[in-house]
Amino acid sequence: xxxxxxxxxxxxxxxxxxxxxxxxxxxxxxxxxxxxxxxxxxxxxxxxxxxxxxxxxxxxxxxxxxxxxxxxxxxxxxxxxxxxxxxxxxxxxxxxxxxxxxxxxxxxxxxxxxxxxxxxxxxxxxxxxxxxxxxxxxxxxxxxxxxxxxxxxxxxxxxxxxxxxxxxxxxxxxxxxxxxxxxxxxxxxxxxxxxxxxxxxxxxxxxxxxxxxxxxxxxxxxxxxxxxxxxxxxxxxxxxxxxxxxxxxxxxxxxxxxxxxxxxxxxxxxxxxxxxxxxxxxxxxxxxxxxxxxxxxxxxxxxxxxxxxxxxxxxxxxxxxxxxxxxxxxxxxxxxxxxxxxxxxxxxxxxxxxxxxxxxxxxxxxxxxxxxxxxxxxxxxxxxxxxxxxxxxxxxxxxxxxxxxxxxxxxxxxxxxxxxxxxxxxxxxxxxxxxxxxxxxxxxxxxxxxxxxxxxxxxxxxxxxxxxxxxxxxxxxxxxxxxxxxxxxxxx
Numbered sequence: 001x002x003x004x005x006x007x008x009x010x011x012x013x014x015x016x017x018x019x020x021x022x023x024x025x026x027x028x029x030x031x032x033x034x035x036x037x038x039x040x041x042x043x044x045x046x047x048x049x050x051x052x053x054x055x056x057x058x059x060x061x062x063x064x065x066x067x068x069x070x071x072x073x074x075x076x077x078x079x080x081x082x083x084x085x086x087x088x089x090x091x092x093x094x095x096x097x098x099x100x101x102x103x104x105x106x107x108x109x110x111x112x113x114x115x116x117x118x119x120x121x122x123x124x125x126x127x128x129x130x131x132x133x134x135x136x137x138x139x140x141x142x143x144x145x146x147x148x149x150x151x152x153x154x155x156x157x158x159x160x161x162x163x164x165x166x167x168x169x170x171x172x173x174x175x176x177x178x179x180x181x182x183x184x185x186x187x188x189x190x191x192x193x194x195x196x197x198x199x200x201x202x203x204x205x206x207x208x209x210x211x212x213x214x215x216x217x218x219x220x221x222x223x224x225x226x227x228x229x230x231x232x233x234x235x236x237x238x239x240x241x242x243x244x245x246x247x248x249x250x251x252x253x254x255x256x257x258x259x260x261x262x263x264x265x266x267x268x269x270x271x272x273x274x275x276x277x278x279x280x281x282x283x284x285x286x287x288x289x290x291x292x293x294x295x296x297x298x299x300x301x302x303x304x305x306x307x308x309x310x311x312x313x314x315x316x317x318x319x320x321x322x323x324x325x326x327x328x329x330x331x332x333x334x335x336x337x338x339x340x341x342x343x344x345x346x347x348x349x350x351x352x353x354x355x356x357x358x359x360x361x362x363x364x365x366x367x368x369x370x371x372x373x374x375x376x377x378x379x380x381x382x383x384x385x386x387x388x389x390x391x392x393x394x395x396x397x398x399x400x401x402x403x404x405x406x407x408x409x410x411x412x413x414x415x416x417x418x419x420x421x422x423x424x425x426x427x428x429x430x431x432x433x434x435x436x437x438x439x440x441x442x443x444x445x446x447x448x449x450x451x452x453x454x455x456x457x458x459x460x461x462x463x464x465x466x467x468x469x470x471x472x473x474x475x476x477x478x479x480x481x482x483x484x485x486x487x488x489x490x491x492x
Contacts, residue, residue, distance in 0.1 A: 066107040066139040076103035088114035126170050126275045129201040130232030148172045156182035159221045170277045173261040181262035191250040193284045199275040202239040206266050209274045211242045214258040238266050249286040251417040255405050291417045296427030298441035303433040314487040332473050336480035348440040350488045369488040376436030381469040381484050404454050448482035
């Protein structure tokens with residue numbers, strides 16, 4: 001009897017356990033999900049092959065269709081009403097497919113290597129037609145299109161009236177004849193390696209672009225060479241894209257580089273467009289150069305205010321009588337013989353044995369009024385900018401001429417940049433009078449001389465820059481270049 005009772009109890013408990021698997025266990029609602037008491041259902045580790053989870057299903061065969069997707073920025077480019085054709089081309093065949101509304105084109109099943117380019121893209125955009133190749137291993141290609149940038153300013157008509165470029169990006173030059181080029185100045189804002197590359201379709205084989213390279217600073221430039229290669233070209237083809245790289249050390253940041261773009265055509269027909277890209281390629285540093293920030297040591301005395309009845313007379317305007325020359329006989333020549341440094345005062349003076357031989361100012365025999373530098377006024381001999389702003393002539397857009405590039409230090413055997421920005425805009429500006437005039441010390445005179453020399457304000461009438469003293473008719477001997485910004489207060 002006891003044995004039958006045990007069998008009955010065992011059968012009853014087994015039935016309860018079986019029923020709990022059929023939903024009767026759902027009344028345990030105070031137990032957290034996924035707990036050991038109420039576990040979550042197992043997840044099949046291989047949903048593609050649920051019948052055999054330990055043996056993954058073989059991957060689907062990859063499609064052999066060759067496709068192209070256009071992107072603008074981070075989004076697919078949707079053509080809308082445009083009809084853009086994608087072309088796959090090699091030495092044996094050419095295949096075409098329209099870009100779909102989803103920004104994708106499908107050439108069907110192909111095999112081998114194909115170069116890819118577009119037809120019908122809006123003129124607002126551009127791309128590199130030589131950059132994309134499909135292969136058997138990589139046949140789903142993404143083409144990036146970009147907007148055509150415009151120069152920030154300028155007219156592009158000459159080396160001193162260039163289009164001004166501040167940013168990387170793609171630009172378009174409309175070339176009107178085989179001998180007509182347009183000029184560009186590019187001023188990178190960071191050190192690095194930068195390339196200038198033409199994006200002409202070599203498969204059309206109708207246009208051969210070229211780039212002319214110029215050396216020098218904004219104030220003085222010269223032609224160096226012309227390139228019409230280095231970029232993508234087909235063997236034996238007429239079109240040879242150019243490629244040129246600038247290596248810009250951190251000491252050269254802010255320095256402008258000049259180039260010109262032109263093109264020849266196989267047919268001789270114009271105008272034609274040449275798209276070109278300026279691209280940052282990577283970091284660059286030159287261990288043989290550095291930046292030296294120059295601070296003033298002799299700026300100590302604040303310039304006196306103008307007295308009643310006085311006027312400021314620039315150094316070139318002084319007549320032999322010590323008066324301002326009449327406007328109808330304005331002197332445009334600077335002469336250093338009229339100005340000398342005074343050890344007692346620590347500044348330069350108007351010097352004349354005839355006018356100041358009896359020491360009327362108490363500075364010493366022959367020493368007249370203290371020479372001042374016009375720091376903030378616009379200079380008659382240099383009208384495009386002020387010395388305080390020191391912008392590139394003809395620009396007025398922020399190029400800092402107070403940095404003197406590529407100065408060779410013989411004692412250290414290296415090139416450096418001498419940065420006079422704080423020297424002028426802080427140290428000497430602090431000692432200006434209310435008209436923006438400061439006294440000319442020995443160190444300030446030396447800076448003004450270097451400034452005039454390195455920025456080619458005077459170049460013996462050879463390729464003078466627009467806005468420079470020479471361009472405006474002013475002349476100076478080599479030892480008097482520094483006087484372009486100087487003068488004295490005299491009775492009117």
